[in-house]
Structure formats: C-alpha cells, structure tokens
Amino acid sequence: MQAIIDKLTSTAAATRAEDLRAAFAADAGRFTRYSAALDDLLMDYSKCAVNDEIMALLEELCAGVAEKREAMFAGEPINFTEGRAVLHTALRNRSNAPVMVDGRDVMPEVNAVLAAMGRFAEGIRSGSLTGSTGKAITDVVNIGIGGSDLGPVMATLALAPFHDGPRLHFVSNVDGAHISDTLKILSAETTLFIIASKTFTTIETMTNAQTARRFVAEKLGEAAVGKHFAAVSTALDKVAAFGIDPERVFGFWDWVGGRYSIWSAIGLPLMIAIGEDDFGRFLDGGHAMDQHFRHAPFRQNLPMLLGAIGVYHRNVLGYQTRAILPYDQRLSRFPAYLQQLDMESNGKSVTVDGKPVAGSSGPVVWGEPGTNGQHAFYQLIHQGTSVIPAEFLIAARGFEPDLRHQHELLIANCLAQSEALMKGRTLAEAKAQLTSKGMDEEKADLIAPHRVFSGNRPSITFVYDQLTPYTLGRLIALYEHRVFVEGVIFRINSFDQWGVELGKELATGLLPVIEGKVAATGHDSSTAGLVATLLSRAK
Ligand code: F6P
Numbered sequence: 001m002q003a004i005i006d007k008l009t010s011t012a013a014a015t016r017a018e019d020l021r022a023a024f025a026a027d028a029g030r031f032t033r034y035s036a037a038l039d040d041l042l043m044d045y046s047k048c049a050v051n052d053e054i055m056a057l058l059e060e061l062c063a064g065v066a067e068k069r070e071a072m073f074a075g076e077p078i079n080f081t082e083g084r085a086v087l088h089t090a091l092r093n094r095s096n097a098p099v100m101v102d103g104r105d106v107m108p109e110v111n112a113v114l115a116a117m118g119r120f121a122e123g124i125r126s127g128s129l130t131g132s133t134g135k136a137i138t139d140v141v142n143i144g145i146g147g148s149d150l151g152p153v154m155a156t157l158a159l160a161p162f163h164d165g166p167r168l169h170f171v172s173n174v175d176g177a178h179i180s181d182t183l184k185i186l187s188a189e190t191t192l193f194i195i196a197s198k199t200f201t202t203i204e205t206m207t208n209a210q211t212a213r214r215f216v217a218e219k220l221g222e223a224a225v226g227k228h229f230a231a232v233s234t235a236l237d238k239v240a241a242f243g244i245d246p247e248r249v250f251g252f253w254d255w256v257g258g259r260y261s262i263w264s265a266i267g268l269p270l271m272i273a274i275g276e277d278d279f280g281r282f283l284d285g286g287h288a289m290d291q292h293f294r295h296a297p298f299r300q301n302l303p304m305l306l307g308a309i310g311v312y313h314r315n316v317l318g319y320q321t322r323a324i325l326p327y328d329q330r331l332s333r334f335p336a337y338l339q340q341l342d343m344e345s346n347g348k349s350v351t352v353d354g355k356p357v358a359g360s361s362g363p364v365v366w367g368e369p370g371t372n373g374q375h376a377f378y379q380l381i382h383q384g385t386s387v388i389p390a391e392f393l394i395a396a397r398g399f400e401p402d403l404r405h406q407h408e409l410l411i412a413n414c415l416a417q418s419e420a421l422m423k424g425r426t427l428a429e430a431k432a433q434l435t436s437k438g439m440d441e442e443k444a445d446l447i448a449p450h451r452v453f454s455g456n457r458p459s460i461t462f463v464y465d466q467l468t469p470y471t472l473g474r475l476i477a478l479y480e481h482r483v484f485v486e487g488v489i490f491r492i493n494s495f496d497q498w499g500v501e502l503g504k505e506l507a508t509g510l511l512p513v514i515e516g517k518v519a520a521t522g523h524d525s526s527t528a529g530l531v532a533t534l535l536s537r538a539k
Contacts, residue, residue: 001489002358004061008316011053018049018317018456020422036300038292040396040465041474043302047422048309048389048458049317058308059298061489065307068488069294069481075101075255079495080352086495087253088260088480092286092473101255109253117250117268118276120230124192125165125272132224137192138166141182142269143208144196145172147258148232150340151476152196152269154333155262155282158472161330161399162274166192170269171212174204179211188219188228195231196266198258200238203508209242232265257495259340260480278469285473293481302478306460307485313389313458314486315359323381324367326393327414328467334393335367338479345483345494352491361490362483367391371413382420382453390459392418393475397466414461424455 012018024030024046034046034055050058071078075085090099090106098105123129127136142152149172156168169186171179193212197205216228230248231239234256239249250265262270263286271279293303313319324335346362368376370392381388394414398407425433430451434444464471487494512518513531520528 001061001491004057005315005359008054008057008061008312011057012049012316015051015053017051017054020047020049020456020458021424023051024422036302036305038289038296038302038474040463041302041471041478042463043305044461044463045305045309047418048312048460049456050309050312054312055299058312061311062298062304062308062485065304065485065488069484072484073099073290073294075099075106079257079493081493081496081498082254084495085255086257086260087255088257088263089286089290091252091256091263092283092290092477094284094287101253106253106255113250113252113265117265117271118279120248120250121165121268121271121279122276125275130227131189131191132220132227133189135190138190139169139186140166140192140194140269140272141169141171141186141212142194142196143171143179143205143212144194144232144266145202145204146340146344147261148196148198148202148205148266150259150333150337151262151266154331154337155267155270155472155476156273157333158328158330158467159270159274159278159282159469162278162469165273165275168269168273171208172204174207176211179208183212183215188216188224191216191228193229194269195229195239195242195244196233196268197231198234198252198256198261198266200231200233200235200242203504230268232268258497259344262476274469282469282473285468285470285475286477287473288470289474289477289481293477303481304485306478306482307489309460310363310482310486311489314363317387318360319363319387319389319458320360321364321366321386321388323373323388323390324365324393325370325373325390325417326367327370327410328393328395329369330467331393332369334475335365337476338367339365341479342483344497344500346487346490346492347499348490348492348494350492352493357490357492361492362486370417371410374413374417378417381457387457390418390421390457392459392461393464394461395464395466399466418459418461420453421457421459422455424453424457425451427452 030046031044034050035042035044037043068078072086073089075087077083077085079086085101087099087101090110093099093107096107099107124137130136142149149170153170156163169182171182195205195209213225216225226245229244231244232250233239234252234254236249236251240246250268252261252264256264263283267279293301298304313322324338326334342362342365348361349357351357381390392414394411427448431444431448434447435441483494513520516535520531
C-alpha cells in the first residue's frame, strides 16, 4: 500500500492536481467525469484534487477490498479479535438469500425478529397494546447509549415527516439530569420504556433503566411494570433477570456491531415512530446500497469512491479531519452518528498483523448542519491554516412545498460554499474588489490579504431527491461501507472497540472512591486531588 501512497503523492504534485480552478477551466466535462450515482443519489467529487491518473491509482489502492467485502457478506469471522462475523447486511437482506454463520442460515431468525417487532410496533401504534391502566401509549422512551441510541435518535429525527406514531424520547447519559428532565414531562400510565443494550451490562443504560423502573413502580405499582417495558438485546438471559416479559424482548446477534445495529431490533423505536412499512423501505435502501457496493465497477461505486478519496485526503494529502455538513436540518444528528460509526471503527493504531499502522488511520469526523455552521465554524474551513475536506448533503426537495423558497435558499447556500471553497479569491481579485468600491490603493493593499481565500479546498457533494426512509437507508449504508473500504486499506480491524474499555474499567474502579467507601490511595495526585475537591464540595 505504501508504494501506491507514494505514487499518489508524487502524481498529485507532478500533475498539479490541487489546482482545482485550472482543472475546471481546462475541462468542461469535469463534473460528469468525476461524479457517480446510484439512481437519484448523486456523488459529485469533482471538487476534490483528482485526475484520471490519480483515480487509476486509487482504484489500485482498493484492489484488495473486493475479497474482504465478499468475506464480510459471506459471514466469515472478519472481526477476528472478537471471533465474530460482521453481518449487519443480513438484517437488510431483502433478497432473503441464505446468509450462513457457522453453517446455519441466519435469515429465518432475522425475519422472525423483524415480524415480531412489526407486531409489537403496530400494536403500540394502533393502541391495541396499552399501558397497565388500559390507556394507549403516547410516549416511548428509548434508554440506551452509543450504538443503542445514536442510530434511533438520528433516524427518528431525520424521518420526522414520516413520524405518525407515539412521541419518542431518548435517554442516554448517566447524568441524572437526562432522565430526570425526560420523566418530568411524562405520564407513567401512557409511557413505554425500551431498554436497548446489546450487552445489557452498560452501566449508563442499566442505571437509567432502574430509575425508569422505579418511576413506573412508584406511580402505578410494581405489578404495572411489565406493561411499560420492552427490551432489545443479544443477552436474553440478562434481560430475563431484569424482569421484562419475554414477549416484549427483541433479540439480535453478536454478529451485529453496536454502531451497525440500527437495522436490527435496536431500530424498534424508529419502527414505532414511522411504522413497519416505512421501516421496511429504510431496510430496502440499505439493501440497495449493499448490492451497489458489491456489483458496481470502481468508478461508479459510491462507497469505494468515498473510501478511496477519504484515504487520499488522510494519507496522501495529510488532512486530519473531515467535516460532515448536511444542508438538511433533519440530519442534524447525522454527524454525531457518523462520529461513532467512523471513529469507533477506524480509530485504531494496530494492523491486523498486530503491527503499528503505517501512516494514519481514520480521521477526526465532525460537523453540523448548514446553514447554521456557516455562522459558526466555516470561517476556519475557508481561511484557517488546516485544510478540512467537507462533505455536503442536500435534497432537491424538502417536505414543505409552501416553503419552497426557503429550500431554494438552502440549496443556494450549500452550492455557494463548495464553490467558494474550490475557487477561493486571489489577492489581485480581493484588491480589485476593494478599489472598485472606491478604496484608495494604500488601504486596499492593507485590507486585501485578509480577504484572500486560498481556494483548492476539497469537497464532495451528495444530492438526493428527498430524505425518505429509502434514501436514509442508502446514506447510512454508504457511510458504513466507506468505513469498511478505509479500514481494509488501513489494514485494521474496523469492528472491535477495545479503546473504549479502559475508561469503563477505570470508572468502575473509581466509583467506590467517589462513594466515599474507599480511599483514593494508589491513584495519581491529579485524580486524587480532583476526587478530594469534588467530595468536599458535594455536601
Ligand atoms: O461505547 C462502547 C460501546 O460498546 C459501543 O460500541 C456500543 O454501541 C455502546 O457501548 C453501547 O453498548 P450496549 O448496546 O451493549 O449497551
């Protein structure tokens, strides 16, 4: 891989690939040449520093991806540090073709859980499944964290126009403020709690679940608890110990990673919000992207292109972060969702052979919706000393036909940003602009440098017709596969998350100290000093 990276570095310099203004001026067909689509989902990467030589090298860089991709789809234990297959794709396998894990087709179980979720979701939505006093459920609280929270939160918000079920609330933080503020506005009689945890051991979720349980028991009595709880987990024994009725427990499997679990029963709150049919369309979208990833040639393959350009930005051009900028208010949690997906997957320093990663692995992922970000951090993206590749997302149509003009403004802003990043403004242009407005030469010389934009700042723009369940499914699967492609090129295991464990272990060890049961001996002086300060002020 290093040889191709080196070749990419020298080719980018020799072909002046980064001079985007010149590239657009020289080639009227650049947009067509460097864009690709899956139906209405268009990816324009023409504002990245690529040319045909670079694209050919990127294709070479991705040569090993196909074999690994097929190993994933075939259910091989590619998450080898945990000895697990990686089969979130089976959860949206709408072809229903057999998917084998350890010699057994998992599709019958996948379909059975999906059907059970459908019955439960429709029962809650229609009011045939009620709370303990016979009243219909008006509010559903999902208690989970990480992958058991971010997906349902993000998708429920994204698909608000399709939301015709009970109100949804999400509690994730162990900070008592989160559940307390949520419970304050709810009536126990009409509330259903879904305890979502793959392992059913996560301290935040278990603690919030106990608080919710007390809330129901105190308001309605212990016998009422069963009608107000459901659970989603792979650890069915632990759920049973918590006391949730097995009829209300929806399982999934260890071959579904937490950050890939929105397609599983972890998607139950989303299904309750939008209904079984639209949830099915969401799965259809994910499946369509899977088929595309498996079968489209490199230059038409959106996940391959996105992954290849991601590595080019990180490992060839040295950009340390990438900004996700949806011009879609309903995708406001999409950057946070992608942070877990990408950074928990590819934030690794060791290759599959246990050696240090050569070069860099995954970048920092961050972002906010436009146009809000324009009035916050875009200054740095345009004129800061770091180059930040931006990924814009924009729908051709919103869901507010009466407010079409606002959508036109949104589109204009989105496209103007990528154009400005690419074109920039030279010193001569900046000065001419000032003098044309009557500024004298001397002052213009002083002010003009502040109004220079270097340009040549890369961006990718995704365009889709409308943010439907199908399109959201395609977008999530697209980014999942992008992470996969990058992980293969980095030669890391994208599917474990040992880095999260140390903090968990230390928090467990510190709790008795914070509870005042054990002295802080053995801890460093900073930790011991902070413990003493906080304890002295807690009274
Ligand atoms: O933060 C680490 C992590 O293990 C994530 O990968 C996972 O999504 C999250 O915790 C929640 O885990 P669980 O669903 O088991 O409660």
